[in-house]
Amino acid sequence: MTQRPGSGRSDHHLRNVLVWWVVLSVLAEIGWLVAGPLLMPAAASSDAVFANTTIVVFTALAIPVALFVWVFMAYSLIRFRVKSRPSEAGPHLVASNGQQIAWLGITGALCLFLVIWGLFGMYQASTDPPGRPLIVDVTAQQWTWTFRYPSAGVSSNQLVLPVGRPVEFEVTSLDVVHGFDVHAFSVRLDANPGSVIATNIVTPTRLGSFSVRCVELCGLYHAYMWAPVKVVSDQDFAAWLRDAAQGSRGGAGA
Amino acid sequence: MTSGTITADTARSRRSLLFPSVVSGLVLGVAGGLLAAFAVSRFASGDRALDQVVVAGYAGWTLCFFIGVGAFHHPVRWGFGRAEPTHREERELAGEGQGAWRYFRFTTDHKVIGIQYLITVLVLFLVGGLAAALIRLEQSQPGARFLPPSTYNTVVGVHGIIMIAATIIMISGPFGNFIVPIAIGARDMAFPRLNALSYWLLFAAIPVFLSTFALGGFDTGWTGYAPLADQAPAGMDAYAFTIVLFGISVAIAAVNIITTVVTLRAPGMRWSRLPVFVWGIMLSVLLGMIAFPSFMLAEVMVLCDRVAGTSFFVSAFGGSQWLYEQLFWFMGHPEVYVIALPSLAVVVEMVSVFSRKPVFAYRTVVGGMIGIALVGCIVWAHHLYTSGANTPFDGPFMLTTELISVPTGVVFLVAIGTLWRGKIWLTVPMLFGIGALVNFIIGGVTGLYLADVPTDEVFHGGMFVAAHFHFTLVGGMVFGFFGACYYWFPKMFGRRLNETLGRWHFWLFEIGFYGVFLPLFYAGLHGEPRWLAYIPPKFAGANLIASMFFGLLIAGVSVFGYNIVSSWRSGPVAAANEWGGNSLEWTVPSPVPLENFETLPVVTASPYDYGGEASGPEVTGPSGPVTAPATEA
Numbered sequence: 001m002t003q004r005p006g007s008g009r010s011d012h013h014l015r016n017v018l019v020w021w022v023v024l025s026v027l028a029e030i031g032w033l034v035a036g037p038l039l040m041p042a043a044a045s046s047d048a049v050f051a052n053t054t055i056v057v058f059t060a061l062a063i064p065v066a067l068f069v070w071v072f073m074a075y076s077l078i079r080f081r082v083k084s085r086p087s088e089a090g091p092h093l094v095a096s097n098g099q100q101i102a103w104l105g106i107t108g109a110l111c112l113f114l115v116i117w118g119l120f121g122m123y124q125a126s127t128d129p130p131g132r133p134l135i136v137d138v139t140a141q142q143w144t145w146t147f148r149y150p151s152a153g154v155s156s157n158q159l160v161l162p163v164g165r166p167v168e169f170e171v172t173s174l175d176v177v178h179g180f181d182v183h184a185f186s187v188r189l190d191a192n193p194g195s196v197i198a199t200n201i202v203t204p205t206r207l208g209s210f211s212v213r214c215v216e217l218c219g220l221y222h223a224y225m226w227a228p229v230k231v232v233s234d235q236d237f238a239a240w241l242r243d244a245a246q247g248s249r250g251g252a253g254a
Numbered sequence: 255m256t257s258g259t260i261t262a263d264t265a266r267s268r269r270s271l272l273f274p275s276v277v278s279g280l281v282l283g284v285a286g287g288l289l290a291a292f293a294v295s296r297f298a299s300g301d302r303a304l305d306q307v308v309v310a311g312y313a314g315w316t317l318c319f320f321i322g323v324g325a326f327h328h329p330v331r332w333g334f335g336r337a338e339p340t341h342r343e344e345r346e347l348a349g350e351g352q353g354a355w356r357y358f359r360f361t362t363d364h365k366v367i368g369i370q371y372l373i374t375v376l377v378l379f380l381v382g383g384l385a386a387a388l389i390r391l392e393q394s395q396p397g398a399r400f401l402p403p404s405t406y407n408t409v410v411g412v413h414g415i416i417m418i419a420a421t422i423i424m425i426s427g428p429f430g431n432f433i434v435p436i437a438i439g440a441r442d443m444a445f446p447r448l449n450a451l452s453y454w455l456l457f458a459a460i461p462v463f464l465s466t467f468a469l470g471g472f473d474t475g476w477t478g479y480a481p482l483a484d485q486a487p488a489g490m491d492a493y494a495f496t497i498v499l500f501g502i503s504v505a506i507a508a509v510n511i512i513t514t515v516v517t518l519r520a521p522g523m524r525w526s527r528l529p530v531f532v533w534g535i536m537l538s539v540l541l542g543m544i545a546f547p548s549f550m551l552a553e554v555m556v557l558c559d560r561v562a563g564t565s566f567f568v569s570a571f572g573g574s575q576w577l578y579e580q581l582f583w584f585m586g587h588p589e590v591y592v593i594a595l596p597s598l599a600v601v602v603e604m605v606s607v608f609s610r611k612p613v614f615a616y617r618t619v620v621g622g623m624i625g626i627a628l629v630g631c632i633v634w635a636h637h638l639y640t641s642g643a644n645t646p647f648d649g650p651f652m653l654t655t656e657l658i659s660v661p662t663g664v665v666f667l668v669a670i671g672t673l674w675r676g677k678i679w680l681t682v683p684m685l686f687g688i689g690a691l692v693n694f695i696i697g698g699v700t701g702l703y704l705a706d707v708p709t710d711e712v713f714h715g716g717m718f719v720a721a722h723f724h725f726t727l728v729g730g731m732v733f734g735f736f737g738a739c740y741y742w743f744p745k746m747f748g749r750r751l752n753e754t755l756g757r758w759h760f761w762l763f764e765i766g767f768y769g770v771f772l773p774l775f776y777a778g779l780h781g782e783p784r785w786l787a788y789i790p791p792k793f794a795g796a797n798l799i800a801s802m803f804f805g806l807l808i809a810g811v812s813v814f815g816y817n818i819v820s821s822w823r824s825g826p827v828a829a830a831n832e833w834g835g836n837s838l839e840w841t842v843p844s845p846v847p848l849e850n851f852e853t854l855p856v857v858t859a860s861p862y863d864y865g866g867e868a869s870g871p872e873v874t875g876p877s878g879p880v881t882a883p884a885t886e887a
């Protein structure tokens with residue numbers, strides 16, 4: 001592979017395009033770092049905060065790469081465009097080994113960074129926070145959710161959780177595959193018939209109302225398979241469990 | 255010596271025109287299907303009776319359709335040791351002297367089959383697009399407005415599987431058949447009858463699939479996840495049987511294309527001179543041949559569960575939903591590269607021709623495509639990060655999934671390097687090629703979040719995923735297909751497509767496309783699940799914007815359709831070398847004669863040798879060596 005020595009004119013094009021690339025990248029990065037975090041969804045657990053950070057960081061990394069290609073293409077299309085069928089060939093210009101190795105090396109290094117970041121995230125999500133987690137059994141069936149608190153003998157159609165306490169969901173299904181997902185916690189696991197599988201342990205960090213959604217197509221009323229999530233204070237949670245336990249016992253007698 | 259015209263025996267031809275043809279195929283097929291269904295209904299009982307009757311009907315239809323269309327004629331003749339077909343019979347089989355009627359018969363000419371594929375793909379896109387319109391209509395308003403949930407679920411599944419099937423074949427079918435043999439300097443495919451068989455299998459699958467509407471549809475979406483598939487209405491049998499037929503069609507086509515490229519290249523067509531487009535097609539069908547059987551197998555198992563009561567996917571009887579998911583995605587992810595490879599290859603081809611410059615790094619981009627095909631086989635489990643199936647796979651599959659962006663990235667190096675300082679002629683096909691590259695970057699970048707295990711938990715099963723793969727499959731790949739249509743239409747039909755209409759098509763589609771899918775990224779980021787017959791009010795705004803911009807997509811596609819029909823009927827006559835390309839398909843006249851080349855060409859240079867020592871490859875034509883110069887005015 002050979003490359004003709006670049007003429008002075010070509011150097012001037014190269015300088016222009018690199019200047020455009022740097023300027024646009026800096027502007028886009030500033031814009032993204034200001035606007036990006038505002039676009040992110042509400043995060044109500046540390047895992048969700050980390051997921052949002054990941055999205056912001058990956059995008060920030062991708063911006064200069066994407067712009068490199070876009071700016072080169074746009075510059076070429078504007079400056080080297082001919083208006084009608086070209087009457088002569090362009091220069092016989094092929095990649096030097098150095099250019100190819102640099103391209104492969106840089107894209108490879110970026111990929112490696114993403115992998116390491118991801119492995120770190122996986123490690124972080126799988127390390128259990130201190131303290132005994134609250135266990136909630138999640139049972140999906142067409143097309144409702146049931147949440148059981150085995151420690152209190154309570155079942156409910158809404159998911160009520162105390163703030164700041166680690167919780168582990170044990171997820172199963174009675175019929176087909178459903179997808180258990182609390183978007184605000186960034187916790188998600190398929191509900192599989194015949195197996196009970198535990199999610200990562202997550203800790204709700206914000207009081208408020210969220211929702212469980214089903215994210216696997218599970219038949220006719222898939223779109224209706226939502227359940228409310230309430231993150232409440234410890235006292236409110238204890239009070240709710242007490243009430244619910246009485247309700248359950250009464251319900252069981254009926 | 256071959257140019258002595260053989261006058262077709264018209265009386266004989268006319269007698270044999272109706273049988274065999276698609277007409278006799280349809281008649282016999284419907285009769286056979288009804289007969290088989292009726293016969294089985296005498297014995298079938300219990301709650302699987304309907305599935306048994308339906309599947310018997312499909313089997314009867316398929317067998318009798320192929321008898322009627324004449325697919326067994328020559329194999330049977332050969333099997334009984336009758337005389338080999340004469341040259342004249344072969345030419346008749348290739349459609350000589352049958353006019354337009356040859357498109358409705360079991361015709362072996364690769365050019366006829368290419369055009370059959372093209373029309374079929376466009377029809378499939380139309381049906382899939384109508385389903386997309388219904389989806390956008392339903393999601394334009396919060397709540398359940400226009401379609402009942404069962405209809406909506408079926409429409410989503412129909413949209414998905416039709417579009418996936420159409421995109422798998424959209425380039426390999428029409429252009430892989432029409433262009434590849436000419437571009438390598440062959441007179442036809444290696445197995446012309448198998449070629450016809452692969453097309454008519456696709457054709458036979460379409461009525462099977464559409465019958466789903468009469469059988470209650472299917473509510474699994476295009477992924478057909480079991481065990482939901484086990485309990486779905488009888489419309490599910492249509493889905494499963496279609497996949498089996500489609501899978502056989504794809505496998506036969508793949509064997510044919512690979513054999514053709516390996517064995518029928520013209521003298522001098524070394525691997526290092528093979529057009530990038532041919533590499534892309536060959537690697538794509540090779541990958542499809544590896545990936546598709548597992549999906550076929552999964553659907554055979556679904557049919558067994560449904561028809562015979564086995565329990566491959568019923569966990570209460572030892573089956574597993576994960577078995578289905580693994581088999582499905584073992585096809586499902588390579589399949590996106592099956593779709594991507596030909597499209598990227600077309601784009602590289604066009605960028606070189608319309609910049610009048612060599613492919614910036616030919617060996618590296620071919621190596622990159624081989625790398626995509628290899629690594630593409632080992633990324634499927636990223637669809638199972640959140641399935642609960644296989645945590646040990648998560649890390650390695652995150653690595654391979656992110657790694658595949660390295661060979662894919664080579665395409666972009668080659669694109670910008672080839673454009674640099676070129677004589678860029680921004681024709682309509684080039685416009686679509688550039689659009690494909692621009693859009694595909696957004697599809698690729700949004701894929702990074704999905705490749706990452708922790709963030710995939712945010713997105714999996716959500717609208718973000720849907721927007722992401724539409725950016726790759728439509729923004730990247732279908733744009734490549736549109737480019738290929740504009741690029742090779744003059745060769746295939748001998749007429750030019752209207753350029754102004756082509757530019758309208760591009761801009762309407764591009765703007766409409768961003769208008770539809772950027773809001774859906776946002777809705778998905780904020781937690782909208784996929785497949786919703788019922789949009790919660792929280793996501794109403796984004797979905798309404800998406801639905802309104804869908805109008806631009808309809809407008810763009812209408813312009814495209816009008817352009818094709820009007821140009822085909824009365825467009826200006828195209829030159830043999832419409833764009834000034836150097837590959838072999840530009841050395842033959844348009845429209846291309848039956849046996850492509852009068853004398854087989856001898857290739858002496860790469861088709862991308864722009865501005866090099868020779869100003870184009872020398873091709874030995876019928877009247878001595880002719881040069882196909884890059885620079886003709």
Ligand SMILES: [Cu+2]
Nearest residue numbers: 178214218225
């Ligand atoms: Cu569900």
